[in-house]
Amino acid sequence: MSVGQSTTDALPADVVMFKESRDICDHFRGEDPYDAKRAAEIARNLERHCHGTDARLAALRKKYASQPQVMSALEGYEANIE
């Protein structure tokens, strides 16, 4: 088991779910809509994985403010992408 898996396994389920979603969102925020098909694919993924994540991130940071391990896992995520 890798260190990354171990760290993720120890995180609360809502944090893991947030990270999965926002990581995909962050990837597609850097992609190029080079044709109509690709533009639709990016738009679909952005809507599915980015929408609502600003509020979720703020809520998680508030909920787990006293847990350094969780706060560390949430570090580096941008607060305002919507």
Place this chain on the structure above:
Amino acid sequence: MPQIISSVGRNGANQKGDVRSVQDLLNRYSTRLGIAPLRVDGVAGARTVSAIERFQRQVLGMAAPDGRVDPGALTWNKLVATSAPSLSGAAWWHANQARFPNSRDIEDLDATFKPKVKRFLAAMKEAGINYEVNSTRRSKIRAYLMHYSWMIAKGNVAPEAVPIEPGCDIVWDHGNASASKVAAQQMVGLFGLVFKPSLNSRHIPGLAIDMDIAWTGTAKVKDASGSVVSIGSPCDDSNTKLHTVGASYGVVKNLKDPPHWSDTGG
């Protein structure tokens, strides 16, 4: 249109009238360059030479500015051509955005990643696997324009606090916050942005490639060690055996994004 007869700046002829013309044109960029306006006195002193160097570095994107303006040469032509401030907004977008396209050329990939991609593509071609490359390096300036249009429009950054991007002659600060936000919002609309664009894409340093892949039947493709791998259905980029072959070359599949491969899978 202003003209100069001879060179101005470091080791230039520095005729008074020419120096005055250059100082006057540079002063239109003083905010953009982050300097106090020059005294238009016809003397090519240290501040004038420094301002020329800043202009060359920040507006022209020159890595090694020479601090000199020669008649008819690049620095002079740019000073004259863009003597009006390049304010952000719809007009700027229509006039300039096409200067910063993304690339689909393999040759534009990062020097360490490019040979790995070439070897992987050659192996697929030899095996009869069809591919079409759609995206390689993303323009850093285009990503910057999209990112900061969004940031200013949403009020996440003050226009005067946006970092300078060498080679990108845009002025974000219109003199008041409201006008700056309206102009940025125009660019957000023209770029078609719905969420904040990232500055961290693997495409920006040329470490990612997007391609459509398909074949028929069973393809026999060599991995990086020369072993032949038989790859059947599904005959597209979702095939995990193809992912393993790609990884052997150092081209790693991103499992969440069908056409996307990179140096790390990110």
